[in-house]
Amino acid sequence: MVFEYSVTFQSVLTLIGLITVVFLLFFLIISSILIVLLVYALKTGIVPFPRFLKAGILFFETFMIWFIRVAGINDTDFWRFMAGLQNNLNKQAFSEVPIDKRAVFLPQCLRSAKCPAHLEPEGLKCRSCGLCTVGQAHRVLQGLGYRVFIVPGSSFIGRMIKKYRIKGVIGVGCLIEIKDGLEMADKAGYVAMGVVSDKDGCVETSVNWESVYEIAMLGLDPASFPDSILEFLPASEEPRA
């Protein structure tokens, strides 16, 4: 009886050991492949197997973040890359969203510290006063047919998306906002494209408007663009990753 018990116990231990080794091997192989793909993508700008790369990085997020820190890769570069990767994966779906179901959400920190706009139920109402670049961008994006919101927080975004049944969103923000926003969009079932601001902070941040317009033009017929905004639009409609 004692003998049988010890054989069974030993078998269980062997099985646990075997499963651990298989798991470690699996982890080692997959994470090595992910690291090679990630480093290649960061160095060349070419993203091989984007879906696998995104799913793998998110699955092994803690390990990947540890790795990029150990490898001396800047956190910001990494999250900027992730936002670009997500945009790449969403590009086709976003292009297919009708313009009346699209919206752009701009953070209030982009405006001038002397901004005279007041907060209204749908965000800040830009007066195009000329003190910052938001006024012009607002006109260009509205010219393309977008609903444009300047918002002080993510609660506004959810409310506006629901109210106007928005299916395609362009969000501008700092890295954390873009990361959270893209995850939120995935869960809520709308297509989101993120543009990371060039300068972080709470006031007078900045963004590359050309990158915003490149995304905004996706899937739209250039013949429908009003003449008054043509001079501000980039020549290519291919967004940068």
Ligand code: SF4
């Ligand atoms: S252009 Fe618009 S957002 Fe910028 S400071 Fe003037 S009112 Fe504010």
